[in-house]
Amino acid sequence: LVAKSSLWYLVARRDDAFRTYRVSRFRQVTLTAAHFTRVADFDLERYWHTHGQAFINTLAEYAFTLRIHESRLDLVRWLTPGRYEIVDTRGGWSTVAFKLESIELAKMLVFGLGAQAEIVAPDSLRDAVVAAAQTLLRMHGARDEREHTST
The missing domain is CATH 3.30.70 (Alpha-Beta Plaits)
Structure with a gap:
């Protein structure tokens, strides 16, 4: 989870790629027995910076x-x-x-x-x-x- 400008985001892995989801857009969350193992070399700070710049570049x-x-x-x-x-x-x-x-x-x-x-x-x-x-x-x-x- 990442907090930015009073908004929460979830960084998750899907289909072998990391994705970012805005938590306020979730309609429903279901607790399951499934679990995950964090990728050992994943750097959240670096991902967040890179993702943020890429997102801004698509807008700006x-x-x-x-x-x-x-x-x-x-x-x-x-x-x-x-x-x-x-x-x-x-x-x-x-x-x-x-x-x-x-x-x-x-x-x-x-x-x-x-x-x-x-x-x-x-x-x-x-x-x-x-x-x-x-x-x-x-x-x-x-x-x-x-x-x-x-x-």
Whole structure:
């Protein structure tokens, strides 16, 4: 059994291959008299790391890089475990390479980090964030103006 981010996983061997099962998806568990012998050279920590990276690589398709203020790195670690790499740190800012599922998730991260993050690459993410910010300003700015003129 492995606990990760408050979820439990079972690593089991089936058809001579190790597999990972999320325990919360089990519908029923039946106790039997069957037993197993753990493979002597099985390294759970190594398996878990390799399996986790392989799983993340199947999900992560959108690569981008941000400069992030050190005060926000804990949030990044919490939101994107295993999906980033700190490639440089200077003067209280870290350059961080990410791989997430989509540009939409990348935009959400940038907006969540606010002025504590700067988009390094790609330009398409910068353009998408600017366009979304302009839309938000039009929507919410117009509402603010209506409220001020009606009072």
